[in-house]
Amino acid sequence: MSQTLIQEVKTKFISVFAKEPLLVFSPGRINIIGExxxxxxxxxxxxxxxxxxxxxxxxxxxxxxxxxxxxLDSEIKFELDTLKPSKEGSWENYVFGVVAEIQNRNKIIGNFNIVFKGNIPSGAGMSSSAALENSVVFGLNELFELGLTKTEMILISQKAEHNYVGVKCGIMDQYASMFGIKNNALLLDCRTIESEAFEIDFKDHELMLINTNVKHSLSDSAYNDRRSACESVAELLNIETLREATEEDLEGIKDKVTPENYQKALYVIQEIERTQQAAKAIKENDLEKLGALIYGSHNGLQHQYKVSCVELDFLVDQAKKNKHVLGARMMGGGFGGCTINLIAKSESKAFAEAAAKAYKNKFKKECSVYFVALSEGTHLVK
Structure with missing residues (x-):
């Protein structure tokens, strides 16, 4: 957590509103596997x-x-009783959406002021939107003593995204941001919204993100398309979600779906299995196995689910050429954003430089490299 970030919002708040604020920090997230x-x-x-x-x-x-x-150097004034989504793509929709969803639960909040700032690299697929939603709901819950549980808070954040931002996201981003535990990854069952924490000892390896710094315009519409494709296959199978399906079940309706949708559903079934295997690999301290599963995830995202892009595939190919990288894949919704790489610490600097140079030669643009540590979820800063 960045102390300078906290200090900046506090200083700004006091200078504008002449009051001591409550301070909240809400983290972004990575996803090791399970896309x-x-x-x-x-x-x-x-x-x-x-x-x-x-x-x-x-x-x-x-x-x-x-x-x-x-x-963003941007300010908005609004009334609690006349909230409606503002133009598409506006940051204030995240704030408005959370406030509206709190009110939909018949919780009473009064007027408030908020100042926020983030250091999540933009477009990196690290869920700055969920972090923002969670910081708002967490702060308001504290301020107005709403008595919401953390689970209720993340459902409010998710609904805000559905109804005010127009992205039918799952629950992972909000969950990871709210419930994160230092040095742990959370194996989250999205059906029960319960998780098991796995402490990860990366030993002499670390996680490195490489941001393509591209965002292809497809992303939101393609996301909603993929979602409806999965829902239609589940409906054909007469089940609630693809979680309940096996590869054999899918084979049984192969002639009723397009080859593209068959592959998408197959990817999902296989990725759910890979994610459970990854938890087992971490329990057994088997980083090689974890790395192989991460590569398998990218392969499915690229060839079956088709949400990758040439820039992401190029960076994963660079990783495959380097024996010190145990696994790499695109992370997030796709069509841009980051790759996540599990790499030997001793080699990460050299690999980062080589990959950045190759990327620049190929695409005539820079990529950006970040290192991240696993940290605590949304919390008050004393």
Missing amino acids: HTDYNGGFVFPAAVDKGIAAAIQKSDVDGCIAIALD
Whole structure:
């Protein structure tokens, strides 16, 4: 967690509103494996990281509310009783959505002001949106003593994204950001919304993210398309989600679905299995096995689910050429964002430089490299 970030929002809040705020830090997340399985009722394996969003929040004595996005240098005033989504793609929809969903639960909140700032690399697929939603709901719960549980809070955050942002996301991002545990990844069962924490000792390896710095415009529409494809296959199988399906079940309706949708559903069934295998590998301290499963995940995302892109595939191919990288894959919704790489610490600097150079030669643009540590979920900062 960045102390400077906390200090910045606190200083700004006091200078604008002349009041001591409550301070909340809400982390972004990575996902080790289990991509596009969450909205299929499957397993995912995320962890909160040491980058995120800091928010300063306090009750207001005057009419209306003010939200300030410090890193965007943007400010919005709004009334609690006339909330509606603003134009598509606006940051304030995350704030409005959370407030609206709290009110939908008949919880009473008063006027408030909030200042926030993040250090999650933009477009990296590390869920800055979930971190923002969680910081707002967590702060308001504290401020107005709403008595919401953490589980209720993440469902509010998820609904905000569905109804105000228009992305039908699963629950993983909000869950990992809220419930993260230092040095642990969470094997989350998205059907029961319960998780098991796995302490990970990466020994002489570490996690490195390489951001392609591209975001292809397909992402949101393709995400919703994939989701409806999975739902239609589940319906044909007469089950609630693909979590309940086996490869044999899918084989039985092969002639009723398009080859593309067959492959998408097959990917989901296999990825749910890979995610459970990954938990087992971590329990057994078998990083080689974990790495192989991570490579398998990328292969499925690239060839079956088709949510990768040439830039992501190029970076994963670079990783495969280096024996010090145990596993690499695209992370997040796809069509851009980051690869996650499990790499020997002693070699990470050399690999980062070589991959960045090759990437620049190939695409005439820079990629960015980050190292992340697994950290604590959304919390008050004393």
